[in-house]
Amino acid sequence: MRPRTSLGSRPTTPLDSDNNQGPTKYLAQKALPRGTSSTQVGAFLADVYLGRYWTIASFSVIYHLGMTLLTLSASVPGLRLTCYKKDECYVTNSQTAVFSLALYLVALGSSGMKPYVASYGADQFDDADEVEKGHKNSFFNWLYFSLNIGVLIGCSIPILIQENIGGDGDLVYR
Secondary structure, eight states, rough: OOOHHHHHSSSSSHTTTGGOOOOHHHHHIHHHHHHHHTHHHHIIIIIIIIHHHHHHHHHHHHHHHHHHHHHHHHGGGGGSOEEEETTEEEEEEEHHHHHHHHHHHHHHHHHHHHHHHHOOOOHHHHTTSHHHHHHHHHHHHHHHHHHHHHHHHHHHHHHHHHHHHHOOTTOOOO
């Protein structure tokens, strides 16, 4: 369910304009089913072809490509929204395509990588050794703590920056 964090934590204007649907209807009909079923692609590849290590490595590259493209779509002037006045902004089809491609690369990368990180990390500990059993529990505690802190920071800091420092939000959320 990790891709939901990427595509579902904040619906954006380019995504909810499909067939004049609002963000709630879009998420219910398209984004959430895609997000929840996309982990099956990674599971199939990991079990049949690549194995967990190469699945994590391959999908990490896809994830980072998506994050790079997302950063470029927010910072390169030709890929950003064109605003003539404060509330009068326009987006071209190519800008929407780059932005959407970036989001789906992030979702695909997450769906193929994140479900396997925990189990691959747990395989590094020997269950026969009592000391390593304790380390395994500590590993899971720190893993989930770190993941949740990352989501907390990723969803709250950009909003705090936008609200307190200002700006039109182009670099925070489109």
